[in-house]
Amino acid sequence: MKRLSPPRHPISLEGPLTRRDFLWLMGAAGGAALLPLSGCAVDPVTGQKTLVGMSEQQEMSLDKSQSPNQFSSDLGAVQDAGLNRYVADVGGGLWSKSHRPKMPYSARVLNANYVNAYTFPGGSMGVTRGIMLEMQSEDELAALLGHETGHVNARHAAERAGKELLANVALTAASVAIASSENGQQYLPLLQPLSQVGASALLAKYSRDNEREADSLGMDYMVAGGYNPDGMSGLMNMLRGEARQKPSLLETMFSSHPMSEERYQTARLNAEQKYAQQRTRPPQRERYLDHTAGLRRIQPTVEACQKGEALMANKQLPQAEDQFGQALRYTRDDYAANVLMAKALMAQKKTREADNYLATAKSIYPGEAQAVHLSGLAKLALRQPEAALAEFVAYDKLLPGNPGTLFFVGAAHENMGQRREAANYYYRYLQSGAQGGEAQFAVARLKDWKVIK
Numbered sequence: 001m002k003r004l005s006p007p008r009h010p011i012s013l014e015g016p017l018t019r020r021d022f023l024w025l026m027g028a029a030g031g032a033a034l035l036p037l038s039g040c041a042v043d044p045v046t047g048q049k050t051l052v053g054m055s056e057q058q059e060m061s062l063d064k065s066q067s068p069n070q071f072s073s074d075l076g077a078v079q080d081a082g083l084n085r086y087v088a089d090v091g092g093g094l095w096s097k098s099h100r101p102k103m104p105y106s107a108r109v110l111n112a113n114y115v116n117a118y119t120f121p122g123g124s125m126g127v128t129r130g131i132m133l134e135m136q137s138e139d140e141l142a143a144l145l146g147h148e149t150g151h152v153n154a155r156h157a158a159e160r161a162g163k164e165l166l167a168n169v170a171l172t173a174a175s176v177a178i179a180s181s182e183n184g185q186q187y188l189p190l191l192q193p194l195s196q197v198g199a200s201a202l203l204a205k206y207s208r209d210n211e212r213e214a215d216s217l218g219m220d221y222m223v224a225g226g227y228n229p230d231g232m233s234g235l236m237n238m239l240r241g242e243a244r245q246k247p248s249l250l251e252t253m254f255s256s257h258p259m260s261e262e263r264y265q266t267a268r269l270n271a272e273q274k275y276a277q278q279r280t281r282p283p284q285r286e287r288y289l290d291h292t293a294g295l296r297r298i299q300p301t302v303e304a305c306q307k308g309e310a311l312m313a314n315k316q317l318p319q320a321e322d323q324f325g326q327a328l329r330y331t332r333d334d335y336a337a338n339v340l341m342a343k344a345l346m347a348q349k350k351t352r353e354a355d356n357y358l359a360t361a362k363s364i365y366p367g368e369a370q371a372v373h374l375s376g377l378a379k380l381a382l383r384q385p386e387a388a389l390a391e392f393v394a395y396d397k398l399l400p401g402n403p404g405t406l407f408f409v410g411a412a413h414e415n416m417g418q419r420r421e422a423a424n425y426y427y428r429y430l431q432s433g434a435q436g437g438e439a440q441f442a443v444a445r446l447k448d449w450k451v452i453k
């Protein structure tokens with residue numbers, strides 16, 4: 001994850017930093033001034049001039065740098081090329097009809113179990129396998145992708161850019177927290193339910209008006225794409241039911257109860273009035289069920305994972321472990337279930353056992369980075385810093401440019417007794433604009449070592 005406009009400042013680790021260096025460093029960590037605001041631009045939907053915080057170029061570059069990290073914290077795209085292609089094809093039928101047909105749209109199904117979908121401002125979209133299992137037709141999928149396309153076209157992310165967005169980008173960069181024991185030599189990973197942080201951070205701030213506008217645009221696009229408008233009311237009806245039955249599974253964008261009722265009623269009304277003619281179109285159920293057949297076969301696995309994640313969030317770790325064990329009895333080679341089992345075990349300090357599940361996860365899905373990252377953390381906790389370093393280097397190859405990696409590489413060097421290398425990486429980590437617990441830890445280390453004052 002690179003900053004949009006990295007400042008240039010020569011850093012030397014030859015001696016202690018000057019006070020000026022340090023102030024600059026802290027200023028960079030504060031960071032907000034680094035994003036040049038782009039001022040007025042024409043809203044592609046309304047044709048009006050609006051104040052936006054990002055140029056189109058910045059939307060695309062933010063998308064490119066952020067989306068791979070978020071997709072990975074949602075455990076990567078499912079390893080079902082046919083299903084990913086299908087979802088991207090359905091999206092393609094809408095994107096070409098949108099107000100910004102030339103944006104670099106893409107879509108994939110993610111291994112995450114919670115019920116959600118999201119988009120980055122350049123049009124990189126993720127749809128969780130959790131929500132894919134709840135939808136019943138291609139029309140509903142088109143409504144979902146239409147809604148996300150609406151956010152991209154109305155430039156909702158750009159609207160809220162600036163300080164707030166940068167603060168959230170820093171939040172996305174925050175990774176698993178590391179706490180040191182009293183003697184400061186042993187690192188214990190503190191597991192948090194990470195997978196949802198980034199998406200919430202990027203999406204939580206959409207206003208109700210943004211959501212209404214995205215629904216309205218989404219319905220236009222899906223109808224223009226040839227779908228039955230009832231798909232939108234079907235989707236909203238499903239989400240409204242989810243909000244009632246399993247609120248914990250729903251992410252911020254859909255979780256507001258009064259809003260989900262209102263959105264359902266609006267969609268229903270639009271289908272009956274504005275799009276009444278298109279309601280005679282045959283609903284596309286068969287095609288959807290055909291393409292999601294593989295996913296439906298592992299539905300019990302996904303449901304056990306959902307239960308386990310809810311228990312994890314509630315700190316009921318042994319019970320969570322039971323659920324992930326159940327998920328693995330249904331589908332031994334499920335990447336997500338192996339990673340989640342490892343997280344539940346790590347949180348109970350059963351680190352060696354956890355690392356075995358991570359080894360399995362890595363062999364199931366060698367291209368996905370989350371298991372590699374967690375395995376690096378496990379090996380740090382197991383006092384195998386050389387092996388941990390190898391994992392973090394491998395992680396950086398899979399997901400280059402995530403500043404969080406700099407911190408962990410530094411931690412591995414520190415544990416190997418290589419203070420100079422450790423200081424270098426901690427410093428670069430702070431330079432990336434990192435904030436939070438790890439950043440404070442890095443600052444404390446650099447002060448202890450007299451690298452900074």
Ligand SMILES: [Zn+2]
Pocket residue numbers: 147151206210211214253
């Ligand atoms: Zn939305």
